[in-house]
Amino acid sequence: xxxxxxxxxxxxxGSIGLALKRAGLPDLEIxxxxxxxxxxxxxxKLGAIDHEAKHPAQAVEGCALxxxxxxxxxxxxxxxxxxxxLGEGAAVTDTASTKKDVMRWAKELLPxxxxxxxxxxxxxxxxAGITAADADLFRDRPWAIVPxxxxxxxxxxxxxxxxxxxxxxxxTIDAEExxxxxxxxxxxxxxxxxxxxxxxxxxxxxxxxxxxAGPGFRDTTRxxxxxxxxxxxxxxxxxxxxxxxxxxxxxxxxxxxxIIATSETQEELSERFATVQAARDAFMIAPPAKPEPDxxxxxxxxxxxxxxxMVGEYVVRRAKDVQDTLEKxxxxxxxxxxxxx
Amino acid sequence: xxxxxxxxxxxxxGSIGLALKRAGLPDLEIxxxxxxxxxxxxxxKLGAIDHEAKHPAQAVEGCALxxxxxxxxxxxxxxxxxxxxLGEGAAVTDTASTKKDVMRWAKELLPxxxxxxxxxxxxxxxxAGITAADADLFRDRPWAIVPxxxxxxxxxxxxxxxxxxxxxxxxTIDAEExxxxxxxxxxxxxxxxxxxxxxxxxxxxxxxxxxxAGPGFRDTTRxxxxxxxxxxxxxxxxxxxxxxxxxxxxxxxxxxxxIIATSETQEELSERFATVQAARDAFMIAPPAKPEPDxxxxxxxxxxxxxxxMVGEYVVRRAKDVQDTLEKxxxxxxxxxxxxx
Numbered sequence: 001x002x003x004x005x006x007x008x009x010x011x012x013x014g015s016i017g018l019a020l021k022r023a024g025l026p027d028l029e030i031x032x033x034x035x036x037x038x039x040x041x042x043x044x045k046l047g048a049i050d051h052e053a054k055h056p057a058q059a060v061e062g063c064a065l066x067x068x069x070x071x072x073x074x075x076x077x078x079x080x081x082x083x084x085x086l087g088e089g090a091a092v093t094d095t096a097s098t099k100k101d102v103m104r105w106a107k108e109l110l111p112x113x114x115x116x117x118x119x120x121x122x123x124x125x126x127x128a129g130i131t132a133a134d135a136d137l138f139r140d141r142p143w144a145i146v147p148x149x150x151x152x153x154x155x156x157x158x159x160x161x162x163x164x165x166x167x168x169x170x171x172t173i174d175a176e177e178x179x180x181x182x183x184x185x186x187x188x189x190x191x192x193x194x195x196x197x198x199x200x201x202x203x204x205x206x207x208x209x210x211x212x213a214g215p216g217f218r219d220t221t222r223x224x225x226x227x228x229x230x231x232x233x234x235x236x237x238x239x240x241x242x243x244x245x246x247x248x249x250x251x252x253x254x255x256x257x258x259i260i261a262t263s264e265t266q267e268e269l270s271e272r273f274a275t276v277q278a279a280r281d282a283f284m285i286a287p288p289a290k291p292e293p294d295x296x297x298x299x300x301x302x303x304x305x306x307x308x309x310m311v312g313e314y315v316v317r318r319a320k321d322v323q324d325t326l327e328k329x330x331x332x333x334x335x336x337x338x339x340x341x
Numbered sequence: 342x343x344x345x346x347x348x349x350x351x352x353x354x355g356s357i358g359l360a361l362k363r364a365g366l367p368d369l370e371i372x373x374x375x376x377x378x379x380x381x382x383x384x385x386k387l388g389a390i391d392h393e394a395k396h397p398a399q400a401v402e403g404c405a406l407x408x409x410x411x412x413x414x415x416x417x418x419x420x421x422x423x424x425x426x427l428g429e430g431a432a433v434t435d436t437a438s439t440k441k442d443v444m445r446w447a448k449e450l451l452p453x454x455x456x457x458x459x460x461x462x463x464x465x466x467x468x469a470g471i472t473a474a475d476a477d478l479f480r481d482r483p484w485a486i487v488p489x490x491x492x493x494x495x496x497x498x499x500x501x502x503x504x505x506x507x508x509x510x511x512x513t514i515d516a517e518e519x520x521x522x523x524x525x526x527x528x529x530x531x532x533x534x535x536x537x538x539x540x541x542x543x544x545x546x547x548x549x550x551x552x553x554a555g556p557g558f559r560d561t562t563r564x565x566x567x568x569x570x571x572x573x574x575x576x577x578x579x580x581x582x583x584x585x586x587x588x589x590x591x592x593x594x595x596x597x598x599x600i601i602a603t604s605e606t607q608e609e610l611s612e613r614f615a616t617v618q619a620a621r622d623a624f625m626i627a628p629p630a631k632p633e634p635d636x637x638x639x640x641x642x643x644x645x646x647x648x649x650x651m652v653g654e655y656v657v658r659r660a661k662d663v664q665d666t667l668e669k670x671x672x673x674x675x676x677x678x679x680x681x682x
Binding site for chain 2: 122123124125141142144171173177178180181182184185186188189190191192193194195196197198199200201203205208209210211212213214215216217218219220221222223224225226227228231232235236239242243245246247248249250252253254256257260261266269270272273274275276277279280281283284
């Protein structure tokens with residue numbers, strides 16, 4: 001029996017649980033804990049976890065892999081809470097949208113024999129909470145992997161394999177690079193979208209504006225519905241990069257504003273719109289190649305590998321047996337009696 | 342036989358044709374013209390028009406209703422081209438995203454006995470052209486109606502009924518109000534989205550950024566894929582309102598930037614995100630009531646009303662007969678012989 005703990009059972013933690021359960025690993029127990037009243041029970045009823053833990057420390061006992069999926073600014077506290085209870089050599093990962101601070105907290109607060117491998121699933125939706133959890137949330141999405149300097153190869157592979165089991169594509173990246181890139185294509189859009197909805201909905205004419213707001217307005221302001229905790233925590237833990245990109249964006253938009261306000265021939269404006277449209281169409285038609293998984297996938301399936309990493313060969317062989325049985329069931333080779341067994 | 346002309350067979354003109362054809366009015370002919378080579382034929386093959394016209398003037402001959410669905414800055418030229426050929430008392434409408442300039446051109450260029458009733462379907466998608474046309478594009482969307490001062494009641498009702506036939510909800514508005522509201526919730530988002538994609542795709546790190554860009558980035562930059570001609574024409578014909586809202590937006594975003602850059606307690610930031618999220622969730626959960634159609638719908642269907650307005654009672658009675666036959670067919674009351682008749 002192998003155990004995984006998920007600390008924090010919101011949209012991300014809950015979706016991880018559902019995705020792992022659907023992967024159908026035999027002999028895998030998922031223990032979950034959420035600080036909010038009633039969430040543990042909901043997560044168990046939805047099938048995202050097997051067992052509820054009353055305290056983070058209780059959840060991680062005997063776990064080979066611990067996933068911290070709390071809001072960013074709670075991660076520090078979660079590390080403090082689980083540190084004394086972590087088993088020797090356990091792998092710990094997280095799911096925060098910013099990585100630099102998390103890596104520092106892990107270094108400060110987790111025991112020396114613990115391998116921390118930061119993680120960030122680049123997926124989500126604007127609805128939050130366990131009730132929005134979705135086993136498909138991570139499918140084919142990149143999942144950034146940020147190993148700490150002291151993480152063992154074994155722990156890195158465990159986390160990468162866990163990520164592959166959720167359907168995501170693990171891709172290794174440096175914490176500084178991660179935060180700088182995400183500031184541009186995730187955190188800046190969040191602020192751009194929030195400011196747009198803030199401005200329009202704060203206008204005296206809002207009832208009239210809302211009546212003529214179309215799908216373009218809805219899409220452009222979708223990120224304004226993001227969790228305020230997440231937005232706040234991102235702004236704090238990625239402040240420097242975000243301010244850098246905000247300044248560049250303000251400059252870009254002011255430039256566009258000036259062309260519109262002053263240009264007479266409008267050729268520059270035509271060219272600008274045409275260039276941007278062509279670039280975005282190219283991006284949508286042929287997005288950059290999906291990141292290559294960091295690991296060569298060998299003959300073992302991700303599920304087998306995961307179990308092998310966590311509990312060794314015995315369970316791997318059993319997993320293979322169970323998988324064979326499932327395949328036979330699906331192809332109708334087993335009779336009714338065996339199907340019910 | 343009643344005739345409608347559509348000048349300009351792009352996404353909007355083509356979708357109007359498809360929506361009208363699906364409404365299944367008997368004895369209605371749609372004549373279409375597009376300046377771009379090959380588009381007329383495509384529109385006819387797709388079933389958006391019945392007849393191709395080589396010139397706008399040829400298209401509008403004998404038409405009770407003329408719909409000008411060209412790019413905004415071509416409308417002026419279209420008005421000049423059709424003016425000599427318009428039948429007495431014809432109703433002319435358009436579909437431009439801005440209305441003030443169009444109303445002025447109509448007054449200047451269309452004959453005095455022509456009723457101009459401006460229109461703007463608040464619908465669309467980022468793909469342009471006849472091949473993207475969609476009979477459902479306008480369903481349940483508001484469609485702004487901007488009657489000129491000299492438009493007859495009959496012409497206004499004809500245009501409103503035509504709009505209702507496409508599935509949209511006609512809603513009367515003043516040209517100045519229209520352009521000011523749309524600047525905030527349509528044209529500003531277009532610029533905000535364009536600047537975001539322009540900035541990020543122009544960055545040296547773009548390949549790295551694109552690799553970690555998620556669905557939030559795609560949604561926030563969707564409008565950057567809008568037709569450059571449309572974006573350009575909107576910027577020119579709604580310049581004053583757009584610059585006003587761009588300035589307010591720049592101020593709003595700069596304020597958010599300053600809170601992030603300097604605030605220590607971050608309470609203000611938390612509050613801001615929470616307020617905006619609550620407001621947007623409210624907007625999405627209970628959007629403002631759909632605009633009421635300007636006309637009380639009487640016992641006649643929109644199709645009957647349209648035909649009545651355009652060619653009088655005789656065709657209305659025939660339309661009713663045909664509709665009865667169609668309903669009987671659908672309910673299986675007619676035998677095979679009659680079905681084939």
